[in-house]
Amino acid sequence: MSFLFPTYARWEVEPDSAKGSTIIGKDGKRYLDFTSGIGVCNLGHRPEVVQEAISKQLNRFWHVSNLFVQEEQEVAAKQLAKAASMDVVFFANSGAEANEAAIKLARKATGRTKIITFENSFHGRTFATMSATGQDKIKMGYGPMLEKFIYLPFNDVEALKQEIDTETAAVMLEIVQGEGGIHIGNKEFLNEVQQLCKENGALFIIDEIQTGIGRTGKPFAFQHFELSPDLVTSAKGLGNGLPIGALIGKKHLETVFGPGSHGSTFGGNPLAIAAANATMETIFQExxxxxxxxxxxxxxxxxxxxxxxxxxxxxxxxxxxxxxxxxxxxxxxxxxxxxxxxxxxxxxxxxxxxxxxxxTVTTNEIDEAVKIIQTVMMNISETAV
The missing domain is CATH 3.90.1150.10 (Aspartate Aminotransferase, domain 1)
Incomplete structure (x- = not known):
């Protein structure tokens, strides 16, 4: 009997230890991990640089609340803002919270409520981020969603031109729709989104929860397309396993989130910040x-x-x-x-x-993974014939 809600279709694997690209199960079996904790452990499991940073902070303090000035938060915010060529940061605990903050800020900044997102997108499981998600299966059984979210076909410029207007608060998208099927935005479409947002006074929000922090070979995936969004959200790989999310914004939005406008008890927790700083110091190196x-x-x-x-x-x-x-x-x-x-x-x-x-995966580990996929696919194909 389990005392956990059955919200996850759990695998038969129970980890006992993990290091680098490898997980060892409690049965002693070795697994090559090409999930990275769903895009979280970008430096692999238990990288020394992150573990040392966490250990050091453990011996200082674990939590004091955001009423206090914390130098390490400023260091982390500066690293994020510089990497994204942006200006200000709000720290949360997760990707969903970062996206929730983006949605709130967009509505408050523009005084509008309509937000355009895209079919097959995934932005989280809170009510606002679930409402922003363009997949019906995520919303089944929860009743009415938050109003004024419009879902359009991804990479369809004409559909966007017909829908965006001066009542639109924001357009929100992923550069790569990860959960939706690895759908990659094309350059023409992404640049048109940016231009249409400018023309209509809407904010351009890019969800980099899965694509950010070096996952695509640049600090953020939007940099492959030379975009300049108003807001970027980050989480997953930011803390390499410790829970942290962030909303990164441009200077003109700074005053929208003034004292009392938004908050998070654990957002920017000292341990998570220590992990994030060590992670970014490593990954953002050219x-x-x-x-x-x-x-x-x-x-x-x-x-x-x-x-x-x-x-x-x-x-x-x-x-x-x-x-x-x-x-x-x-x-x-x-x-x-x-x-x-x-x-x-x-x-x-x-x-x-x-x-x-x-x-941090090695070429030998890549060779091993591809060989396993090839073997399994060939076996399944032969069995199906």
């Missing part, structure tokens, strides 16, 4: 990001060379170390067999195998 791009090219070539010829593989979708393999194989069955062979991976949408390896 040499580190160059290595991510090199490994991104390597993993694409390995997948293309070994998997594209298989009849069950339809397409490879990738931006940096965010990889989707569209397949005709039943995803739950595929994922189960991959785990049986020692590889942990994720679903995306209904038919996409999602790989989110640590950014």
């Amino acid at each position: 040499k580190f990001l160059d290595s991510v791009e090199e490994k991104s090219s390597y993993i694409y070539e390995k997948i293309a060379d070994n998997l594209l010829s298989l009849p069950v593989v339809k397409e490879i979708k990738q931006l940096g170390m965010m990889i989707g393999i569209e397949t005709s194989i039943d995803l739950p069955a595929l994922l189960k067999q991959l785990r049986d062979h020692g590889l942990l991976a994720l679903p995306a949408g209904t038919n996409v195998l999602r790989l989110l390896p640590p950014l």
